[in-house]
Amino acid sequence: MKSFSFLRLSVWFYLAIFFAYLLGPLVIMSVTAFNSPEFPRASPWECLTFEWFSALFQDERILNGIWNSILVGAGTVVLSVAMGLAGALMLTQIWPKLRATYYTIIIAPILIPGVVLGISTLVFWDRINRMLGLGADSFLSNGLFLTIIGQSTFIASYCMLVLVARLQRYDIALTEAALDLGATHAQAFRKVLLPFMKPAIASAAVLAFLASFENYNTTTFTFGEYPTLTIELAQKVRYGITPAISALAFIIVVLTVFAALANEANIRRKELVAAARKDATVEELESGRLRLPNFFSSNWAAVALVVVACLTIATVGTATVYSPQQCIADIREQKRLETEARIQELRQRRAEEAARRAAEEAEKGDAATGGTSTAPATGGNNSGFGNVFDPNALGGGSSDAEETDDQSSAPSSGGGSSAFGGAFDPNALSGGGSDGN
Amino acid sequence: MPSFLKEFFKRNGVGMGSVMLGLVLFWTIGLIILPQLSMLDFSFRPNLPPPEIGGPKDVYTLENYKYLINGPEGGSQDYNAVDLRVFFRTLVAAVCVTVFNLILCYPIAYYLAQTKGNHIRIFALMLIIPYWINEILRAFALRIIFGETGVLNNLLVGMGLFDTPFDFIRNDIALYAGLGYAYILLMIFPIYNVIESLDRNQIEAARDMGASWPMIHRRVVIPYAKPGISSGCTMVFMLSAGALAAPQILGGPSSLWFTQLIYQQFNDNSDWPQGAAYAVVLLVTCILLVLAIMRLFKVNMGDIGK
Numbered sequence: 183m184k185s186f187s188f189l190r191l192s193v194w195f196y197l198a199i200f201f202a203y204l205l206g207p208l209v210i211m212s213v214t215a216f217n218s219p220e221f222p223r224a225s226p227w228e229c230l231t232f233e234w235f236s237a238l239f240q241d242e243r244i245l246n247g248i249w250n251s252i253l254v255g256a257g258t259v260v261l262s263v264a265m266g267l268a269g270a271l272m273l274t275q276i277w278p279k280l281r282a283t284y285y286t287i288i289i290a291p292i293l294i295p296g297v298v299l300g301i302s303t304l305v306f307w308d309r310i311n312r313m314l315g316l317g318a319d320s321f322l323s324n325g326l327f328l329t330i331i332g333q334s335t336f337i338a339s340y341c342m343l344v345l346v347a348r349l350q351r352y353d354i355a356l357t358e359a360a361l362d363l364g365a366t367h368a369q370a371f372r373k374v375l376l377p378f379m380k381p382a383i384a385s386a387a388v389l390a391f392l393a394s395f396e397n398y399n400t401t402t403f404t405f406g407e408y409p410t411l412t413i414e415l416a417q418k419v420r421y422g423i424t425p426a427i428s429a430l431a432f433i434i435v436v437l438t439v440f441a442a443l444a445n446e447a448n449i450r451r452k453e454l455v456a457a458a459r460k461d462a463t464v465e466e467l468e469s470g471r472l473r474l475p476n477f478f479s480s481n482w483a484a485v486a487l488v489v490v491a492c493l494t495i496a497t498v499g500t501a502t503v504y505s506p507q508q509c510i511a512d513i514r515e516q517k518r519l520e521t522e523a524r525i526q527e528l529r530q531r532r533a534e535e536a537a538r539r540a541a542e543e544a545e546k547g548d549a550a551t552g553g554t555s556t557a558p559a560t561g562g563n564n565s566g567f568g569n570v571f572d573p574n575a576l577g578g579g580s581s582d583a584e585e586t587d588d589q590s591s592a593p594s595s596g597g598g599s600s601a602f603g604g605a606f607d608p609n610a611l612s613g614g615g616s617d618g619n
Numbered sequence: 620m621p622s623f624l625k626e627f628f629k630r631n632g633v634g635m636g637s638v639m640l641g642l643v644l645f646w647t648i649g650l651i652i653l654p655q656l657s658m659l660d661f662s663f664r665p666n667l668p669p670p671e672i673g674g675p676k677d678v679y680t681l682e683n684y685k686y687l688i689n690g691p692e693g694g695s696q697d698y699n700a701v702d703l704r705v706f707f708r709t710l711v712a713a714v715c716v717t718v719f720n721l722i723l724c725y726p727i728a729y730y731l732a733q734t735k736g737n738h739i740r741i742f743a744l745m746l747i748i749p750y751w752i753n754e755i756l757r758a759f760a761l762r763i764i765f766g767e768t769g770v771l772n773n774l775l776v777g778m779g780l781f782d783t784p785f786d787f788i789r790n791d792i793a794l795y796a797g798l799g800y801a802y803i804l805l806m807i808f809p810i811y812n813v814i815e816s817l818d819r820n821q822i823e824a825a826r827d828m829g830a831s832w833p834m835i836h837r838r839v840v841i842p843y844a845k846p847g848i849s850s851g852c853t854m855v856f857m858l859s860a861g862a863l864a865a866p867q868i869l870g871g872p873s874s875l876w877f878t879q880l881i882y883q884q885f886n887d888n889s890d891w892p893q894g895a896a897y898a899v900v901l902l903v904t905c906i907l908l909v910l911a912i913m914r915l916f917k918v919n920m921g922d923i924g925k
Contacts, residue, residue: 193730197742200727204749204803207760210770214763222763268642275630277623287647293853294655295861295905297878298898301885302654305661305895335650367632396753398864399878403885415755419868423759431756438751442744482737 208435215428218510222425229509232501234429241426247414250326251395254410257330258337258394259387265334266341266386267379270349273342289343291336296399303332304403325406332400337393341386348382440490446483454481662896683896702880709877710904712791713860716798720855721848723799724806728847729840731807732814733822750804758797758868765793765869789871797865802858806851813847814840849918853909860905877901 214222218229238244269288276284291299311322321327352375360370376383398412405413418427628636663679687702731739749757764770765787775781787793817840825835841848866876881901884894 193726196726197730200723201742201745203800205745207757207764207800208749208752211756211760211763265642265646268639269646271639272643275627284647287651291651293857293906293909294902295857295878295898297861297863297881298658298902299654301881301895301898302658303650305891306654306657309657309661331650335646335654338646338650367635371635392751396755398754399861402863402882412753412755415753415759416864416867419755419759419762423762427756427759428763431752431760434752434756435748438748442748442751446740446744482741 208431211428212432212435214425215432217425218513220424222423222428228513230504231510232504234425235433235501237424237426238429243409243414244411244426244430247409247411250405250408251411253326254329254333254401254408255391255394257326258333259390261330262334262338262341262390263383263386265338266345266390267383269338269342270345273346274349288339290339292339294336296336296397297403299335300332300400300403303328303335303400307331323406325404325408328404328406329401329408329410332404333394333397336400337390340393341390344386344389345379345382348379352378436490436494440487440494443483443487443490447481447487450481450483658895659899661892662899664892666890666892683893684900686893687897687900705875705880706877706900706904708874709860710908712795712798713856716795716802716859717852717856719795719799720802720806721852724803724851725810725848728807728810729814729836732811732817733819746804746807754801754864755868757801758865761793761797761800762788762868765796788869789873791871791874793869794866794871794874797869798859798862801862801865802855805854805858809847809851809854810844811847813844817843845916845918849913849916853913856909857905861901 211222215234216230216232217227218231218233273281273285273288307322307328311320314320314322316322356374356378357370360374361367365373395410396412397410398416401410401413402416409417415427415430418424627640630636631639662683663681664677665680665682667677687699687706689699731742762769766772769787771787772781772785775785776783787796821839821843822835825839830838861878862876863878863882866879867882870876870879877897878901881894881897884890884897888894
């Protein structure tokens with residue numbers, strides 16, 4: 183069983199790495215939204231701040247982008263759900279020989295690169311526009327129209343896939359029964375088929391809106407005068423990033439987590455209710471005294487949902503009363519001190535250097551004057567200078583060597599070689615060796 | 620009126636039938652087929668100012684395709700080395716991203732599909748949540764991590780693995796990580812769907828017969844999951860070859876993605892026919908490559924998208 187537990191351990195290790203890759207970036211991005219530096223970074227941590235959120239809400243372009251995205255999303259949802267439903271219904275009825283071709287055509291937009299879809303939409307409607315003799319500001323070259331059309335081309339395929347899955351479980355006899363009972367085709371559609379398809383239509387609509395909201399590749403060619411949120415974000419990210427974008431991302435992450443948990447809690451709740459009903463006796467059901475399970479009992483998603491909601495409220499509450507000014511001032515002060523210390527250090531180093539250079543200069547002057555007058559004086563000066571560098575012998579050695587080159591005075595050179603050369607003298611070692619022998 | 624149309628209207632009613640037919644025709648012909656043909660047609664035309672379109676100069680030409688291969692007229696080189704290199708690099712990189720994703724996702728998909736329990740639903744939720752976040756924001760998150768003063772560099776330098784920050788962006792590591800990151804879900808779900816329907820008894824039987832784990836996967840699970848694997852790979856390959864956001868945000872300054880060339884032709888050079896020609900080349904090459912690989916692994920087109 184040892185190998186089994188090893189396998190288990192490695193599975194968990196793999197899962198941990200995988201989810202770290204998947205969720206880590208989002209967590210780090212969220213953290214940067216609360217850190218005060220101008221450039222989004224998680225470390226080093228400076229100050230907890232909420233100013234990036236207010237910067238975000240004051241950004242006209244972002245707000246305008248959100249509005250445009252909602253407009254485009256609404257149009258895309260309507261158009262692509264309608265086309266997806268029609269396409270799915272057609273798939274169930276189409277002549278069998280045409281079926282494979284038809285399926286390939288309506289599934290193709292998923293595989294066509296978004297860039298190609300955007301270009302083809304732009305080129306095609308531009309041509310239609312010219313054929314009809316309309317100007318450059320006509321409805322057909324409107325960015326909103328083109329974006330909706332371009333996005334719907336492939337989003338309708340997603341919707342079609344979702345709807346077909348549900349439509350396969352539909353009993354066509356239901357529609358026939360309605361028609362036999364005297365309903366018109368429109369009535370049969372509205373009162374029988376549509377209610378049956380409702381859950382699938384809802385999920386197709388959500389999917390379509392999300393796909394439209396985050397689309398970039400197609401929209402970037404068609405948006406015209408109506409930049410969506412994604413386009414604005416891309417432009418911001420490409421030309422300099424700020425933590426305000428992290429703040430937006432954090433909001434989207436929280437909304438997403440919230441929606442996902444709400445959905446999960448709802449599903450779980452339904453399952454629990456169904457299980458309770460199944461276990462209940464007939465009397466309990468008839469008397470209506472069936473005790474349905476509590477909303478929170480064995481429903482981790484509901485608990486998590488409430489926790490997330492509380493955390494959000496707490497965060498917003500903190501944000502309204504919290505002021506990071508003190509901390510930012512502290513950090514600024516600290517940075518100023520650091521910079522000052524660094525400047526001080528630099529200044530000191532410079533001063534030292536200047537002093538040394540001055541000493542050298544002075545020495546040179548000395549050497550120039552002293553060289554002619556008395557040789558022993560130079561040697562004494564040299565040894566005195568060398569003492570300063572005594573701890574780091576090598577530096578002293580090199581400066582000594584330079585010095586000797588400059589001065590080319592025989593006594594000091596001889597002194598240098600005696601001071602250092604002693605250790606490196608090959609004779610010393612061999613002599614010692616021979617001594618030993 | 621042909622008999623099948625008559626049949627169709629009898630089944631759906633005239634009103635409902637024509638709405639349905641109208642929507643389907645608008646979608647398939649007006650949105651899918653005609654725009655593609657129009658782009659193809661456009662790619663064979665010279666780049667003319669609007670008043671001259673339809674005039675005597677508006678004739679079919681191979682100029683735009685020649686440009687991709689031979690470069691500008693009278694250029695110093697025989698081949699358009701820059702654009703061709705970008706093109707092949709994009710294809711190779713997209714294949715690498717696909718293989719990386721397959722290796723990364725297959726174990727996860729297998730695990731999720733073959734394990735029962737409550738935690739699987741938590742995992743599924745954790746898988747889906749990143750895909751509700753904007754594509755741009757996902758790329759942005761990776762840029763924060765891989766930047767020169769990013770978290771990863773701080774960590775690596777802090778641990779003493781590197782002396783100086785490593786430039787992940789210039790070395791394209793950020794780009795590959797971002798592309799792989801963007802399409803994980805599209806690889807996992809098709810494989811997961813197929814493996815979920817695999818009868819666990821088959822695996823048990825193979826194990827009883829003495830097959831080792833690699834053997835079981837090679838002989839039982841992978842052949843069964845082939846449709847899922849191929850449809851996942853097709854989607855990841857097509858989408859990463861056609862990606863624009865991740866290369867724009869995460870790509871190094873010296874390395875371009877082929878879609879970025881198309882984008883430049885459209886937006887910076889205003890040479891639409893040239894851009895359309897590049898787009899056609901990208902589309903056709905990708906489709907041919909996918910078909911060739913599908914034939915190599917003996918997978919049918921009908922299995923895709925299931």
